[in-house]
Amino acid sequence: MPRLPFLFLIVLLSSHLLRAKTIDVGAAFRFKHPQPAIISAHNGDTVMLHKGIYIVKNLHINKSIVFKGENEPVLDVQMKDFGITITASHVTIEGITIKNSARASMTDYAGIQAMKARHLTLKNNILINTYFGFHLSAIDSSLIENNTLIGSAPDDARSGNGIHLWQCNFVTIRKNKISGHRDGIYFEFARFCHISQNISEKNFRYGLHFMFSDNDTYTNNIFRNNGTGVAVMYTKGIRMEGNIFADNWGSSSYGVLLKDIGNSYITGNTFLNNTTALYLEGSSRIQVVGNTFQNNGWALKLLANCEMDSFIRNKFNGNTFDVSTNGTISLNYFKHNYWDKYTGYDLDRDGVGDIPYRPVSLYASIIEQIPYAVMLLRSFAVDLLDKAEKNIPSLTPDQLKDDSPLMKSPTR
Amino acid sequence: MIKVTKYVIYDIVRNRVLIAYTLFLFLIASTLFNMEEDPSKAIISLMSIVMIMVPLISIVFATTYFFNSYEFIELLVAQPLKRSTILLGEYIGVALSLSFAFFIGIGIPIILFDATATGFVLILSGILLTLVFISLAFLSSVITRDKAKGIGIALMIWFYFSIIYDALMLALLFTFSDYPLEQAMIPIVALNPIDLGRIIIMLKLDISALMGYTGALFKSFFGNSMGIFYTCCIMFIWIIAPLLYSIKVFNRKNL
Numbered sequence: 001m002p003r004l005p006f007l008f009l010i011v012l013l014s015s016h017l018l019r020a021k022t023i024d025v026g027a028a029f030r031f032k033h034p035q036p037a038i039i040s041a042h043n044g045d046t047v048m049l050h051k052g053i054y055i056v057k058n059l060h061i062n063k064s065i066v067f068k069g070e071n072e073p074v075l076d077v078q079m080k081d082f083g084i085t086i087t088a089s090h091v092t093i094e095g096i097t098i099k100n101s102a103r104a105s106m107t108d109y110a111g112i113q114a115m116k117a118r119h120l121t122l123k124n125n126i127l128i129n130t131y132f133g134f135h136l137s138a139i140d141s142s143l144i145e146n147n148t149l150i151g152s153a154p155d156d157a158r159s160g161n162g163i164h165l166w167q168c169n170f171v172t173i174r175k176n177k178i179s180g181h182r183d184g185i186y187f188e189f190a191r192f193c194h195i196s197q198n199i200s201e202k203n204f205r206y207g208l209h210f211m212f213s214d215n216d217t218y219t220n221n222i223f224r225n226n227g228t229g230v231a232v233m234y235t236k237g238i239r240m241e242g243n244i245f246a247d248n249w250g251s252s253s254y255g256v257l258l259k260d261i262g263n264s265y266i267t268g269n270t271f272l273n274n275t276t277a278l279y280l281e282g283s284s285r286i287q288v289v290g291n292t293f294q295n296n297g298w299a300l301k302l303l304a305n306c307e308m309d310s311f312i313r314n315k316f317n318g319n320t321f322d323v324s325t326n327g328t329i330s331l332n333y334f335k336h337n338y339w340d341k342y343t344g345y346d347l348d349r350d351g352v353g354d355i356p357y358r359p360v361s362l363y364a365s366i367i368e369q370i371p372y373a374v375m376l377l378r379s380f381a382v383d384l385l386d387k388a389e390k391n392i393p394s395l396t397p398d399q400l401k402d403d404s405p406l407m408k409s410p411t412r
Numbered sequence: 413m414i415k416v417t418k419y420v421i422y423d424i425v426r427n428r429v430l431i432a433y434t435l436f437l438f439l440i441a442s443t444l445f446n447m448e449e450d451p452s453k454a455i456i457s458l459m460s461i462v463m464i465m466v467p468l469i470s471i472v473f474a475t476t477y478f479f480n481s482y483e484f485i486e487l488l489v490a491q492p493l494k495r496s497t498i499l500l501g502e503y504i505g506v507a508l509s510l511s512f513a514f515f516i517g518i519g520i521p522i523i524l525f526d527a528t529a530t531g532f533v534l535i536l537s538g539i540l541l542t543l544v545f546i547s548l549a550f551l552s553s554v555i556t557r558d559k560a561k562g563i564g565i566a567l568m569i570w571f572y573f574s575i576i577y578d579a580l581m582l583a584l585l586f587t588f589s590d591y592p593l594e595q596a597m598i599p600i601v602a603l604n605p606i607d608l609g610r611i612i613i614m615l616k617l618d619i620s621a622l623m624g625y626t627g628a629l630f631k632s633f634f635g636n637s638m639g640i641f642y643t644c645c646i647m648f649i650w651i652i653a654p655l656l657y658s659i660k661v662f663n664r665k666n667l
Contacts, residue, residue, distance in 0.1 A: 295452075297618065318453060320618045340453070366582075370589045372597055373582060377614055378456070379607065380464055381578035 026050030026073075034059055034067070034075070041065050049073040049096060058082040064090035069097070072126070077101045083130065086114035092121040101130040103158060110135035110160070111149075114142075122147060132160035133181065139168045144176060151180030156204040156227070161186035165193070165213075173198060180204075184226065187213040194219075201225050207245075210235060218243055229254040229274065236262040246272040255296070258283045265289070271296055277319070280306045289313055290410070298324055300359075302400075307331035311402075315409050316340060316359070320377070323359035323400065324368055330400035334359070338406040346407045357405040360396045362389035413501040416488065420505025423481065430513055433469055437517025442525075451526035452617065455534060458518065459613050462538045463606055466514060467545045468570050474506050474549030475566040479559040486667055496659045499550065503655060507546050511539045530616040537609035540647040544605045544654075545570070551654040554661045577604045598633055605650045612643050 023037045023045060024030075031037040034054060037047050043064040051071035058081040061067060067084075074097045077083050083098040093112065102109040111130035114120055118140035125147045127133045133149040136142070144163060153159030162178035165171060168190045176198045178184040184200030187193070187210035196219040200207040207223030208230045210216070215237040222244045223230050229248035232238070238261065245255035255274035256266075261283040270292045271277035277296040280286070286309045293299035299319040302309070304327025315338045316322050322339060336352070344353040363382050366373050376382050389396060424430055441458055448454040478485075481502075488498045518538055522531040552565040581600060585593065601607045615634055633639050 318450060370585050372589075372593050373585050375597060375601060375607070375611060376578055376582060377618060378460060378463075379578045379610060380460070381575050381582065383460065384575070 020044040020046065022046040022048050024048045024050060025054075026052055038063070038065065038067070043090075056083065059084045061086045061091055061093075062088045064088050066092040066094070067096070068092070069095035069125075072097055074099055077130075079103065082109055082113050083111040083127075084113070086112065086117055086120060089117045090119045091117065092123070093125060094121070094123045095125065097126040097128065098130060099128045101132075103131045103160075105158075108132050108135055108160060108164070110164070114139055118142065121145075126150075128152075130160075132164050133162040133178065135161075135164045136168055136171070137166040139165070139171060141170045142168075142172070144171065144173045146175045147177075149176065149178045149181065151178075151203075153180060153182065153204065156182060159204050161209075162200070162203065165190040168193065172196075178203065183207075183209040184223070186210065187216070189213060191215055193217070196220050198222070199224075203227060206231050208232065214238070217241070222246070223255075224248070228252055229257065231257040231259070232261060233259040235260075236264065238264040240264070240266045241268050243269045244272065245269065245274060245277070248274045250275060254279045257281075258286070261286060266291060270294070271299070276301050279303075280309065282306065284308050286310075287312070291315070292317070293322075294318055297321065298364075301325070302330065302332060303327075304329060309333070310335070312336055313406075313410050314338070317409065321361065321364040321367075324364040325360060325397060325400060326368055328397050330397045332400070334400070334402035336404055336406055336410075337402050338409045339402065340409075342405045342407075344405065351407055353405040353407055356401040356403045358390065358393060358396060358401045360400055361386050362396055365396055413497045413504070416493075416498055416501025417505040417508070419484075420481075420502055421509050424477065424506065424509040427477075429473060430509060433473070434513040434517045437465075437514065438521065441518050441521035445521055445525035451528075452530065455522075455526060455530055456617060458522075459534060459610070459617070462518065462534065462541075463610055464574060466538050466541050467574060467606060470510055470542045470545035471549045471552070471566045471570050472563065473510065474546040475553050475563050476559075477506060478502070478550065478553035479562055489667060495663050499554075499659050499662050500655075503546065503550055507543050510542050510546060514538050514542050530613065533613050533616050537612055540644070540651075541605060541609050544647060544650045547651050547654040547658075551658040551661075554658045554665060573604055573606050578607070581607075602646045605647060608643055608646060608650075612640065615639075 023041055025034050025037045025047060034047060034049055038061055041047055041063060046066040046068055049069045051073050053074045053076055056075045056077060061084060075083055076099045079100050079102050081102050083101050098111040101111050110132035111127040112122060113135045116138045120139060120142040122134060122144045123146055127149045129152045134144060149162045151159060159182040161183045162181040162185060163173060164186045166188050169192050171190065171193045174196045178200045179202045181203050182205050184203045184207045190213040193216045199222045201224045203226045205227045207226035211233045213235050217239045220242045224246040226248060228250060230245060248255055253275050255271040255277040257279045259281045263285045265287045267289045268291060273295050275297045277293050277299045279301045281303045282305045284307050288311045290313045292315045295318045298321045299316050300323045302323060302325050304325060309332040311334045313336050317340045322341065339357050339359060342353060342357045344355040344357065346353055363386050440461060444454040444457050445451060485498060489495065519535045522535060548569050549566055552569060553562045556562045601611060611634055634643060
């Protein structure tokens with residue numbers, strides 16, 4: 001019977017739980033403050049924090065306990081220290097509001113700080129006006145779910161990151177809402193992490209920022225209206241699926257900026273109203289498939305040092321410029337994309353245009369050299385130049401073309 | 413003056429060219445809106461047409477009309493009327509009827525299909541361009557006696573503002589690409605009414621692209637309500653200056 005060991009495990013676990021006790025903290029209970037309750041707790045106990053405002057200074061959790069709030073209790077740090085520091089594994093923090101962590105330029109004060117631990121669960125918490133939100137270093141196999149992080153940093157220089165991971169593996173981050181921080185989600189050496197259904201918006205710098213964080217998966221997140229969008233660097237093996245990158249406006253603002261990214265997948269994302277939707281620099285072997293680029297200034301900026309990237313079945317609609325590049329050679333591959341500016345025909349009616357589409361317009365190349373020329377956008381003279389160049393390409397990269405553009409926008 | 417205007421309007425309304433112009437604009441606008449699913453894309457196509465056709469039709473129509481009604485003007489000059497009154501009356505008549513034609517042709521489809529800020533800015537800049545180019549047409553009509561020459565000058569003016577100016581500007585940008593031209597660009601743009609009209613529409617349309625690079629500068633200058641106000645002021649200068657000059661010429665002219 002394969003189920004027997006499983007049942008045995010459940011019995012064992014529940015007997016363990018039965019031994020665990022719940023310690024209540026609140027005005028009506030023996031413990032008025034969470035710190036002595038945590039000190040008196042044993043591994044496996046639950047510390048239940050009842051409604052109220054508790055003034056704390058770096059609550060230290062060094063045991064495997066569940067620290068749970070009922071009716072949204074508030075821990076007020078009064079701008080003095082960390083909120084909570086976790087140094088034990090198997091810790092759960094749930095339903096707690098943490099307010100006003102300290103701010104400093106030397107120490108990364110955070111709402112919840114955790115280090116060298118595994119199997120943490122941080123759930124349903126609200127962090128208001130914390131410098132860093134969650135600051136995790138050397139954490140394994142943990143879950144950060146359904147938290148709300150509202151930063152209120154005065155400016156870029158005096159702000160911390162929302163969810164900050166350093167040297168972490170197998171962390172799942174989902175359904176969080178992050179705003180008002182420097183970077184919404186910041187990873188450095190965070191590997192095999194799964195980030196899904198988060199909303200990161202109105203942060204000063206990036207909605208998502210990572211470096212050296214291989215093999216992470218990003219699905220169905222929303223990154224919008226951040227200072228400079230999303231920037232990711234020096235990483236390979238990432239998957240970005242079904243995310244929305246929207247409303248990132250500014251001269252150095254990107255829906256997604258990829259720098260030195262390799263072997264990755266960007267599929268089914270939506271890029272909406274960005275100055276530059278997708279910027280690729282030194283990035284190779286990236287599959288960009290089935291994305292929608294809508295109403296961006298530049299849908300794609302593909303620098304000449306990118307190679308072997310594929311762009312397949314993407315939809316380019318209502319963008320001012322579809323693709324721009326800085327060189328004359330392009331070693332990338334375009335196929336079966338839908339371009340709203342395509343004017344070719346389809347005589348054999350197979351849904352694929354008979355003449356190739358060249359997405360780099362002459363004018364886009366001109367602007368690449370002389371940014372001021374942007375003011376001639378849509379003028380008659382420029383339209384004439386573009387038409388002439390389309391017929392006899394001489395200045396725009398010859399190989400950068402879609403040999404089989406779709407006649408109709410792909411429906412997904 | 414009002415009487416002169418009234419006669420001019422009566423005369424123009426019966427003009428077949430004007431009716432054709434109105435119908436043409438209306439057909440193009442409503443076809444574009446019906447063909448494109450996304451109204452903002454229709455606005456883009458419409459904008460390119462407006463930026464080329466409206467100045468061309470306005471300047472050629474007004475010049476032709478002026479020369480065709482030369483005898484009527486001569487008759488008016490014989491009356492106890494000030495010459496400036498006659499010319500202003502003529503101007504207001506032509507301007508009102510052409511603006512009205514533009515409003516029917518482009519404005520009504522826009523209001524029906526895409527009553528957004530972008531649409532209204534397009535209507536506004538189309539009407540302003542109509543007024544500017546009628547004013548330029550009067551200038552080209554009064555400085556010569558010959559009809560063919562007058563229309564030639566009108567066409568040259570149109571050609572200059574819609575193509576040559578932009579090409580020259582591009583050449584200038586290439587030549588001085590090493591210098592910071594940001595501040596200089598704004599007066600350079602202001603020297604061409606078509607560019608000015610185009611930019612206020614673009615600030616609504618291509619805002620994502622314009623936010624990059626120098627776009628932010630244009631946005632900060634033209635984009636806010638003061639910018640629209642400045643733009644309108646410059647456009648009014650473009651309307652009034654050629655008109656005043658043509659009145660000056662007309663006053664001294666030996667008819």
